[in-house]
Structures are given as structure tokens and as C-alpha cells.
Amino acid sequence: MHKLLTDSPGSGQFLLGNEAIARGAIEAGVAFVTCYPGTPSSEIPLQFFQLTRETDIYFEYSVNEKVALEVGAGAAATGLRTLVTMKHVGVNVAADPLMTLAYVGVKGGMVIVTADDPSLFSSQNEQDNRYYARLSGLPMLEPTTIQELKDLTARAFELSESLKLPVLLRTTTRLNHMRGSVTLGPMQAAITKKAFEKDPFNTVTVPAVSRRLHRVLLSRQEQALALAENWEANQIIGRGAFGLVGNGMAFNYILDAVNDLNIKDRTSLLKLTFSHPLPRDLCLQFLKQVETVLVVEELEPVLEQELKALAYDNGLDVSILGKNTGGLSRLFEYNPALVRQALARAFGLEFPDPGTIDDSDIPDLPQRPPTLCAGCPHRATYYEIKQVYGEETIYPTDIGCYTLGLLPPISMADFLICMGSSVSSACGFAQAAEQKTVAFIGDSTFFHSGVTGLVNAVHNRHNFTLVILDNGTTAMTGHQPHPGVDGRPIDWNRHRVSIEQMVKGCGVEDVHVIKPFAVKKSIETIRSTLDSPGVSVIISQEICPLFAKSAKTAKAKKPYFVDPDRCRNHRDCVRLLACPAIYLDGEQVRIDEAMCVGCALCAQVCPEKAIRPI
Amino acid sequence: MQDKRIVFVGVGGQGNLLITRLLGEAALAQGIPALVSEIHGMAQRGGVVESAVVLGNINSPIVAQGEADILVGFEPMETLRAIGKVRKNGLVVTNTAPLPPFTVSIGQGTYPDPKHILGILCEKVRQVFHFDAKARAEEAGSLQSLNMVLLGGLIGLNELPITPEAMKATLKANTRRSFLEANLKAFDLGLEQTWLKL
Numbered sequence: 001m002h003k004l005l006t007d008s009p010g011s012g013q014f015l016l017g018n019e020a021i022a023r024g025a026i027e028a029g030v031a032f033v034t035c036y037p038g039t040p041s042s043e044i045p046l047q048f049f050q051l052t053r054e055t056d057i058y059f060e061y062s063v064n065e066k067v068a069l070e071v072g073a074g075a076a077a078t079g080l081r082t083l084v085t086m087k088h089v090g091v092n093v094a095a096d097p098l099m100t101l102a103y104v105g106v107k108g109g110m111v112i113v114t115a116d117d118p119s120l121f122s123s124q125n126e127q128d129n130r131y132y133a134r135l136s137g138l139p140m141l142e143p144t145t146i147q148e149l150k151d152l153t154a155r156a157f158e159l160s161e162s163l164k165l166p167v168l169l170r171t172t173t174r175l176n177h178m179r180g181s182v183t184l185g186p187m188q189a190a191i192t193k194k195a196f197e198k199d200p201f202n203t204v205t206v207p208a209v210s211r212r213l214h215r216v217l218l219s220r221q222e223q224a225l226a227l228a229e230n231w232e233a234n235q236i237i238g239r240g241a242f243g244l245v246g247n248g249m250a251f252n253y254i255l256d257a258v259n260d261l262n263i264k265d266r267t268s269l270l271k272l273t274f275s276h277p278l279p280r281d282l283c284l285q286f287l288k289q290v291e292t293v294l295v296v297e298e299l300e301p302v303l304e305q306e307l308k309a310l311a312y313d314n315g316l317d318v319s320i321l322g323k324n325t326g327g328l329s330r331l332f333e334y335n336p337a338l339v340r341q342a343l344a345r346a347f348g349l350e351f352p353d354p355g356t357i358d359d360s361d362i363p364d365l366p367q368r369p370p371t372l373c374a375g376c377p378h379r380a381t382y383y384e385i386k387q388v389y390g391e392e393t394i395y396p397t398d399i400g401c402y403t404l405g406l407l408p409p410i411s412m413a414d415f416l417i418c419m420g421s422s423v424s425s426a427c428g429f430a431q432a433a434e435q436k437t438v439a440f441i442g443d444s445t446f447f448h449s450g451v452t453g454l455v456n457a458v459h460n461r462h463n464f465t466l467v468i469l470d471n472g473t474t475a476m477t478g479h480q481p482h483p484g485v486d487g488r489p490i491d492w493n494r495h496r497v498s499i500e501q502m503v504k505g506c507g508v509e510d511v512h513v514i515k516p517f518a519v520k521k522s523i524e525t526i527r528s529t530l531d532s533p534g535v536s537v538i539i540s541q542e543i544c545p546l547f548a549k550s551a552k553t554a555k556a557k558k559p560y561f562v563d564p565d566r567c568r569n570h571r572d573c574v575r576l577l578a579c580p581a582i583y584l585d586g587e588q589v590r591i592d593e594a595m596c597v598g599c600a601l602c603a604q605v606c607p608e609k610a611i612r613p614i
Numbered sequence: 615m616q617d618k619r620i621v622f623v624g625v626g627g628q629g630n631l632l633i634t635r636l637l638g639e640a641a642l643a644q645g646i647p648a649l650v651s652e653i654h655g656m657a658q659r660g661g662v663v664e665s666a667v668v669l670g671n672i673n674s675p676i677v678a679q680g681e682a683d684i685l686v687g688f689e690p691m692e693t694l695r696a697i698g699k700v701r702k703n704g705l706v707v708t709n710t711a712p713l714p715p716f717t718v719s720i721g722q723g724t725y726p727d728p729k730h731i732l733g734i735l736c737e738k739v740r741q742v743f744h745f746d747a748k749a750r751a752e753e754a755g756s757l758q759s760l761n762m763v764l765l766g767g768l769i770g771l772n773e774l775p776i777t778p779e780a781m782k783a784t785l786k787a788n789t790r791r792s793f794l795e796a797n798l799k800a801f802d803l804g805l806e807q808t809w810l811k812l
Contacts, residue, residue, distance in 0.1 A: 014635075014642045016652075039654055121653055145673075146649070178675040179635060179650035181642050252673035259671075337678030356680030357738045359698045363730075365691055366723030368625065368715035370661035404659060409720055478654075580660050580716045594757060 002051040009186040017149050017176045018043035021113060021169070024153025025083045026057075028109070029188030032075035033059045034068040036448065037477040038087030039122035040176035041115035045085055046478065053491075056192045061480050064419070064448040065090035069097045069112065076106035076166070077203060079194040081157050085113040088129045089418065093449070095132070101166060102136040103213035104203050105220070108194075109157030110166040117173050118298045118333035124399070124418065126332070128299035130247075133168050133276035137217050139224045140168040140276040144251040146180035148233065152273060154185065159227065163220050168276075172298065174249045174333065221277055229281050231274040236286050240266040242347045243290030243318075245303055247272055250296045253339035260340055261349055278306045287311055287318050294346040295322035298334050321346050369407055374581035375597030377542035378402045378469055380516035382410045383576060383605065385438060385467060388526045393436045394429045398422035398450070400442035401476045401544075402469050409578050412440070420449025423466055427457050430464040437464035443499060444474035444482040451502065457535045458507040465529045465536045470499055471544040479547045489551040503537045510536035517542060519604040545597045557598030558613040562589050566610035573602040573611065615646065615775050617670035619677045620768070623696040624688025625713055626660045629761030634665040637765065640776050640784035641669055649675035660716075662692055669774065685739075686768050688747075688760065689713045690731045703740045707767040707808065709760065711748035743767060743808045750803040756793070759800035766804025771812055778805055 003013065004023045015023065021044050025033070035045035048059040058075070062068035065086040072084040086094060091114050098112070114132065117123040133140035141156055143149045149171070156167040201209055228234060244267055246254045251271055258264055270286045272279070287293065287307065295304040304322035311318055323330055327342045344351045372379050382405050397403055397413040398421065406413035415425050423446075426439035441450045446468050454466065474480040481487055483497040503511050510532045514522040522540075529536040548554045562573075567589060573582050574589055581595035582602060591602075593614065603611040620637070624630040634650050641648035649672065652665045666677045677699060685700045687693025687708035700706060710732070714725045735742045745767070751760040762785070768774070769781050782798060789797050 012642065014639050014648075042654070173653075174651060174676060177652045177654055179638055179652070180648070180675070249674075252675075255673040335676055335678040336674040337681060354680065355702055357698055357700060357702060359738075362694060362697070362734060363726055364723065365695050366715055366717045366725060368660075368662050368692070368717065370626065370659035371716055373659065401659065408722075574719050578716050578720050582719065583714060583716075584719045 002047070002054055004047055005051060005054060006184065007187050009184055011184055012181050013184060014179060015146065015182045016043055017146060017171065017178050019047055020146050020149040020182050021153045021171070022047035023182065023184070024150040025111065025157070027150070027185045027187050028154040028157040029081055029190045030083050030157070031057060031080040031190040031192040032072065032082040033057060034062045034072045035085040036062055036065045036068050036090055037474060037480045038090050039477060040117055040173040041085045041087045041113060042477045042480070043176070044113060049480070055190070057190055058192065061482065063483060065094040066097055069094040069101070072110060073097060073101050073106070076108045076110040078108065078196045080108040080191065082108055082110045083113070084110065086115070087123065088114055088116040088127055089123060089125065091129055091132055093419065098132070098136050100205050100210070102138050103205060103210055103217050105164040105216070106160060106166055107164070109160035111153060111156040111160060111169050112166050113169045113171065115171050115173070115176050116299070119173070121173050124416070126299060128302065129170055130276065130302045131300070137221050138165055138168050139163060139228070139274065140170055142170050142248045142273055142275050143175065144248055144271065144273060146178060146182055148273060149175060150182050151185070152233070163224050163227070165220050165224070170248070172249055172333070225277040225279065228274040228277055228279040231279070233271070233273040234279050234282055235271050236282065237269040237271065238264065238267050239289060240268050241291040242267045243270065243286060243293035244268070244296065244343070245270040245272070245293060245307065246296040247275055247303060248298070250298055250334055250339065253334055253336045254296050254343070256336045257340035257343045261344060261351055263347070263349065272303070275303070278303070280310060283307060283310055284314060287316050290318060292346065293318060293320045294326045294343060295320065296328065296334070296339055296342065297322070300330060370404060371407065371578065371580055372401065372404050373546060374579050374595045375545040375599040376401070377471055377516045377540065377544070377599070378405065379410070379577055379579065380519065380542070380599070380601045381467060381469060381540040382412050383601070384516060384519060384522045384526055386412060387523050388530060389436060389438050393438050394433055396422045396425045396429060396437065396439040398441040398445045400445055400469070402440055402442055405440065409576060419445055420453055423450045423453030424456060426464045426466065427453065427460065427462040430462045439464060439466050441466065441468055443468060443470040443472070443484050446499065447483050451506065454503065454506045454508070454535070461534060463534055465538060468499055468503070468537060468539045470539050470541045471547070473544050473547040475544045475547060479544070479550065489553045499539055503539070508535050508537045510534070511539070512537070513539045513541055515542060516540045517599050517601060519601065545599070559593045559596035559598050560591055560600065560603055560611050561593070561614050562591055563610045563612060564588055566608050568608050568610070570607055572605050572607060576605060577602055615670055617672050618668070618684070618774055619672070619682050620667045620684045620686065621677050621682040621696065621699045622665045622686045622688070623692050624663055625692065626663050628663070628688045629758065630663045630665055630688060633761045633765045634667050636784055636788060637667050637776070639788060640781050643784055644776060644780055646775055647671065651675040662695070664696065684768065684771065684773060686764055688764060690728055691726060694726070694731050694735060697735060697738055700739050705771060705773065706735055706739050706742040707764060707771065708735070708742065708744050709747035709764060710744045711746050741812065743771070743811070745807045747804065751800055754796050754800035754803055756796040756800070758793070759796050762797045762800035763804035766801040767808045770805040770808030772809070773812070
């Protein structure tokens with residue numbers, strides 16, 4: 001049995017933040033779960049993927065976040081408890097349905113998890129999705145501890161049903177990827193099927209309906225405000241003159257700083273876990289009992305500005321510090337020492353600096369950026385494309401493992417803004433720039449938002465080559481299936497959608513499928529696209545070796561070795577491929593036998609044929 | 615108990631996240647409050663992976679620069695890169711077997727002399743425990759058990775409120791049978807490196 005299905009209230013489990021969220025949903029009787037994976041949210045749906053065979057909970061990896069939210073909206077409108085998860089930038093993709101779903105509302109409780117990524121551990125930006133609560137008018141919960149991740153997720157479903165609105169549950173990477181002890185609660189049974197009750201004049205958003213629904217949303221916000229005021233996890237702790245406000249993970253840094261500085265008696269802490277709409281009365285009570293306030297919130301000054309507006313409206317003369325004024329930045333995540341320092345400065349306290357190690361004499365160390373794995377088929381495809389298209393061609397890229405093609409020696413990534421942007425930006429480059437354009441997109445990303453760009457390219461007669469890197473899985477986020485995968489090895493019985501047929505269906509006439517580890521043949525095929533007019537597509541098919549290993553889809557191949565008698569030290573293998581299994585032992589090139597998966601790319605690149613299977 | 619902050623640094627694929635989780639589980643089994651922080655996603659593709667375990671009355675799962683009591687390094691150069699994480703009087707347990715990054719083979723920088731690395735490390739902190747964890751893992755019968763060697767080395771410091779027996783009980787409860795023998799042996803070999811040597 002999956003550990004998250006353990007029915008023993010009161011017992012403890014050591015859970016990852018994302019597991020705690022999944023458990024909270026299970027305790028609330030969630031019946032319907034949709035998502036598009038993305039760090040740091042991916043392990044929430046992973047739990048449901050794993051336990052889907054043991055329960056009646058419906059789970060799907062949707063093709064993108066907009067689709068995930070709309071699928072979920074159908075279930076919630078039917079009355080099922082629904083969980084939809086995504087990373088922060090995924091909410092941008094889902095923003096269109098989100099804004100109007102707020103008008104229509106929900107019948108079954110709906111919780112939308114937005115997992116933000118301060119410091120951009122694995123993202124293209126660090127936007128603060130608290131603004132989405134303000135933009136949509138939806139209530140937002142922000143857990144601060146591992147226990148609250150579970151408890152507030154469970155309670156969010158009830159909140160959603162009482163307000164008839166989706167609830168946004170916001171986390172940050174540090175919460176998603178922390179582990180701690182969680183006390184389990186009782187589990188409600190999931191209701192997985194209901195009769196949909198028609199109510200078109202409240203659920204079909206023609207202008208006349210939406211004019212009324214906007215009013216409804218505003219009144220529901222008033223109800224949400226009343227609930228936030230009385231939400232027991234929104235609280236003022238202490239009665240001191242130093243006011244501290246924090247949300248999410250930052251609240252923990254405040255607690256530790258207060259302990260370190262030994263100022264518990266002198267502080268008042270305002271903890272806001274139901275942070276939108278802002279509980280005004282509670283905040284006013286807080287502002288009135290303190291002299292100075294430091295707002296500790298990662299990223300944007302959301303609470304700071306709202307508290308300042310509140311103080312102004314009520315004629316309060318309280319000093320509210322935060323971004324810049326409190327020595328806190330809008331950039332990157334915080335840490336306990338940084339927050340302690342900000343506190344000490346804001347309240348004029350001394351904290352003996354424990355002193356850090358002097359690391360000024362440490363030599364410059366070689367960097368260790370993430371890299372394509374040994375045996376990664378993307379390396380072969382990149383090598384072959386560069387052989388034909390060279391360095392001058394513009395290479396718009398996309399989001400996935402293959403974004404690592406940015407780094408030398410591959411250096412084949414020139415433009416990236418979001419999922420799917422490779423194809424559409426290639427249309428712009430092909431039209432505006434003098435060079436040739438070859439765009440790269442992964443299989444899952446192609447389904448996510450590449451298809452629409454391709455239709456645009458064909459219709460508008462743009463002239464470029466699109467390379468679809470089809471490694472049979474969503475590799476970067478942890479090998480989730482997508483519509484194009486062979487589900488058999490992972491016992492995932494869903495219909496398989498052919499990328500090749502889709503591309504042809506979009507109207508592309510020049511379509512090729514290559515097997516990138518057949519180097520010579522692949523290069524010949526790629527060469528045929530050089531002067532092909534219009535849009536050509538190369539689908540490079542080879543399974544991700546990490547996935548193949550874990551799903552046991554292929555027998556392990558023999559590793560390769562460099563024959564020192566034949567090696568003439570051209571080092572093409574090292575210089576052009578930078579495979580992590582290939583290294584220099586003094587002047588001699590060698591292959592790490594334990595790392596090599598036998599893809600034979602280097603053997604085909606070696607001009608001396610010095611690389612052979614062991 | 616005294617609060618403890620331990621930082622683990624290694625290279626993607628070395629099994630860093632597994633031992634932070636197991637250490638947390640072992641603490642929980644003894645009723646010691648524990649929080650773990652991990653990094654997933656992009657960082658795992660052969661890049662540097664840092665995780666942390668905090669024990670005791672601490673709310674923040676991450677450890678700021680200069681605040682770790684103990685740094686466990688899976689790779690000597692990465693231990694050096696992360697040394698600023700350790701407090702002045704802190705401890706270091708590190709593997710000495712280098713795993714040079716691919717940037718070195720394509721001529722972007724040179725891998726420092728391992729003796730030089732140890733020399734610098736020893737000047738910076740109270741004590742450095744260094745040993746060839748890769749060789750110990752091979753001796754235990756599996757290169758994959760390198761993480762267990764280092765976990766043994768950490769527990770052997772006798773600085774954490776987790777005994778070798780308690781740690782092994784957690785290992786037994788959480789390891790697939792086919793790996794258990796090698797992992798326990800690796801743990802013991804690591805333990806020997808530091809046990810009663812502080």
C-alpha cells in the first residue's frame with residue numbers, strides 16, 4: 001500500500017512537503033487530480049500517479065496547465081473535490097481559465113497549488129504568484145510548516161466549498177522540498193462520481209452572465225475576508241513593540257531569528273497563512289500594538305504595500321519596513337542569517353557576529369554545471385545538427401533537459417522565454433533574421449505548447465527546421481508520461497498520440513524521423529532539410545537512458561573503452577561531445593566504465609576508430 | 615539536546631538525498647525533531663547537489679553560510695567549494711576520491727591537487743576527517759554505497775544524538791534486501807574512519 005494511504009490518525013510520518021500536500025488532499029477526500037509537472041511541484045502529482053491503481057481517485061498528467069485547470073474545472077463543476085497542481089510559471093499558462101473560473105466558481109472544493117521558485121533553482125523566472133490571488137480575486141493560503149502543508153491543503157477544500165471559489169495554495173521551493181514529521185489526520189472517503197446539474201446562466205460566461213458573476217465574485221471576496229479574519233491559523237503572537245510579519249517559509253526564519261536574538265518578549269509576530277484577502281481587522285489590531293514593523297516576505301512587497309495602505313487609511317503612525325528600507329531584497333530566497341541581520345538592524349539590536357570562515361584564499365575552482373547525462377540522445381542530435389547547420393544558425397530552444405545544450409561545447413541555444421517559445425520565436429527569427437533557423441523542442445513540451453506554434457509556422461509559410469527531441473518521457477521533471485509515450489513499461493494504459501502524425505496533420509510535408517545514435521544516417525537526413533523550403537520537422541527518437549534503466553525498457557549495453565594504441569589524441573570525443581563518462585587521465589582519454597551506457601556516439605565520432613565496446 | 619545543523623554536498627547521482635532522508639528518519643524514530651531540505655530538478659543532472667538536516671529546536675530547514683556544525687562532502691573539490699557553509703569551529707567529513715567535472719576535460723579550469731584541497735580545509739575548521747570513501751564503497755561490494763560510507767563517517771563523529779545502532783535500524787527498515795548487506799558494510803567501514811577519533 002502507498003504510504004500516503006495509511007489510515008491511522010494521530011500517527012507520524014516523515015514526509016516531503018509535496019507528499020504532505022498530497023496527503024492533505026487525500027484526507028479531504030480528493031476525487032480528481034490534474035496537473036502539468038514542473039519543479040518544485042512535481043512530487044505532488046507523482047504521489048497520485050503512484051497510488052492511482054490503489055484508489056478510485058482520478059488522476060491525469062494533462063498536456064499543459066491550462067488544460068489541467070479546465071479539466072479540473074469540469075470535475076469541480078460536477079461537484080467533485082479537485083486538486084490541480086503546477087509550478088508558478090504554469091499559472092501563466094492557466095491564467096486564462098483561472099480569471100474567469102473565479103467568476104463561475106466551483107461546486108466541489110477545488111484547490112490550485114502554485115509552487116513558486118524564489119532563487120530560480122529550476123525555473124526561467126522568479127515571479128511572485130501572490131499577485132495572481134489579487135488579479136483573480138481568489139482566496140490564497142500560504143502554509144509555513146510541513147504540518148501546515150498537509151493541514152491547510154485539507155482545510156482548503158472545505159474553504160473552497162464554503163466560498164464556492166477555487167482556493168490558491170501557494171508554496172515555495174523550500175516548502176515543497178523540505179522534509180519533516182507530519183501527524184496524520186482522519187481520511188474522508190472520496191466521492192468520485194456525481195450527476196452534473198445544469199445551470200447555464202451561472203456557468204456560461206456570455207457578457208450578460210459575467211456582468212452579474214463579477215458582482216458575485218466581489219461578494220464572495222467579502223465572505224472570504226470574514227473567514228480570513230477568523231481563521232485560527234492567522235494569528236498575532238506576543239505583545240511586544242517590535243512588529244514582525246511573515247508569510248510561508250520566511251515565517252520560520254523570523255522564529256529562529258527571534259530565538260537567536262532572544263527578543264521574544266519584545267516582539268509581536270503576525271502570521272498570515274490565509275493571506276488573501278488580507279484580514280484587515282487582524283492586521284489593524286497588530287499595527288496598533290507595535291511601534292515598528294518589519295515585513296519579511298520573499299520576492300515582491302505584497303504584504304508590505306497592503307499594510308502600508310491599511311495604516312494610511314486608518315491614520316496610523318507606525319513605521320513599516322520591508323524591501324530596501326528593512327534591508328531586504330526583492331531578489332532571491334532568504335535564509336535564517338539574512339533575516340536575523342535584517343531584524344537586528346531594523347530594531348537596533350546587537351548580535352555578536354559569530355564570524356564566518358575566511359574563504360578568500362580558496363583558489364578558483366572549475367565549475368560543475370548540470371550537464372546532459374552519459375548516453376543522453378540529445379547530445380547526439382546536437383552534434384549531428386551542428387555538423388550540418390554549423391555555428392551561425394540561430395537555435396531557439398525550449399524547456400527541458402535539452403536546455404543544457406546552452407553550455408559549451410554544444411552551445412546551441414540562442415533564445416528561450418517559456419514553454420513552447422522555440423517554435424513560435426523561430427517563426428520570428430526565420431522572418432526577421434538573415435541567418436538560418438533551427439528550433440529545438442522536447443516531446444512533452446511539444447504537446448504542452450509547441451503544436452500551436454507549428455500550425456502558425458505552416459500557415460504563415462515560415463521557413464525553418466524544427467527538431468523534436470522525442471526521448472519517450474518528460475525527463476527533466478522526473479520521467480512523467482505524456483500523450484506520446486509508450487505507457488506499457490510503466491503500466492500506464494492511456495491512448496498514445498503519434499508526434500509524427502500530428503506534425504503531418506499540422507500540414508508539414510517535409511517530416512523525417514531519425515535515430516540519433518546512427519550518426520552517419522542521421523546527418524544525411526538532416527542535410528536533406530538544408531534547402532527544403534518552408535517548415536521541415538526532424539523527429540529525433542531515442543529513449544532517455546535514465547528512464548530506460550528505471551523502467552527496464554532495454555537491456556543494458558556494453559560500455560566502451562578507448563584503445564590507447566589506436567588513440568591519436570585528436571580528442572574530438574572530449575572537445576565536441578563533453579560526455580561526463582569521458583575524462584582525461586593525464587594526456588590519455590579514458591571512459592568511465594561505470595558511467596558509460598554504450599550509446600556508441602563517441603565511437604562513431606572518433607576519427608581513428610579507437611573507441612570500442614569492452 | 616543541542617541543536618545541530620549538518621550540510622551535505624555532492625554531485626548529482628552520488629546518493630546525497632537518500633542519506634539526508636535516512637538521517638531524518640533515524641532522528642524521528644528517536645523522537646528528535648528533524649527537518650531536511652533538498653534540491654530537486656535541474657540540479658540533479660550531474661551538477662552540485664546540496665542538502666541539509668537540522669536537528670533540535672530549529673524552525674528553518676536550510677542552513678545559512680557559516681552556520682553548519684558539520685559539512686559532509688561527497689567529493690573533495692565540492693567540499694572545498696562549500697566550506698563557507700561551516701562555522702569556524704565546525705567539523706568536516708569528506709571523501710578524498712576526486713570526481714572531476716566535465717568542464718575540466720574541455721579545458722575550462724584545472725582540478726586542484728587533492729593534497730592542496732585537504733591542506734586548505736584543515737586550516738579552516740576544527741577538524742577534517744578525510745578518507746577514500748570510494749575505495750571503502752568498493753570494499754563493501756558496491757560503488758553505489760559511497761553515501762553509506764559517508765553516513766557512517768558522520769555518525770562515527772558521535773556528535774549527533776543518533777547512535778550507530780539506531781542509524782543501522784533505520785537503514786534496515788528502509789533498504790531493499792538486495793542492497794542491505796553492502797550498505798551496512800559500507801556504513802561500518804565509514805564508521806571506523808571516525809569512531810572515537812574526535
